Amino acid sequence: MFIYNITYKIDWSIHDAWLQWMQDIHIPETLGTGCFSRHILLRLVEVDEEEGPTYAIQYFADSKAQYTRFQTLYAAGLQLSETKAWSNKFLSFGTIMQVVN
Secondary structure, three states: OEEEEEEEEEEEEHHHHHHHHHHHHHHHHHHHOOOOOOEEEEEEOOOOOOOOOEEEEEEEEHHHHHHHHOOOHHHHHHHHHHHHOOOOEEEEEEEEEOOOO
16 A cells, blocks of 8 residues: 655645635545545644644555556646645645555
């Protein structure tokens, strides 16, 4: 199993709308690619939130091939929709992890 983790730092000015958008639109679109079997949305705690909260979304892929398919076919379009919706009001970075145990 592979986990695609995306960490977001969200500006307070868009926080509520961004969170609703993620839950209602972006996450369902990402899962709708068929590349991931499930997800989990997390909020980091005990971090500096002066400029806004930090979230992580983890998408679970059964194989590296599914993750690669996502990156090849869908990632750029989904990232573009984020940028169009929220402009420069967020920062994000992704990592890929393999479940060992």
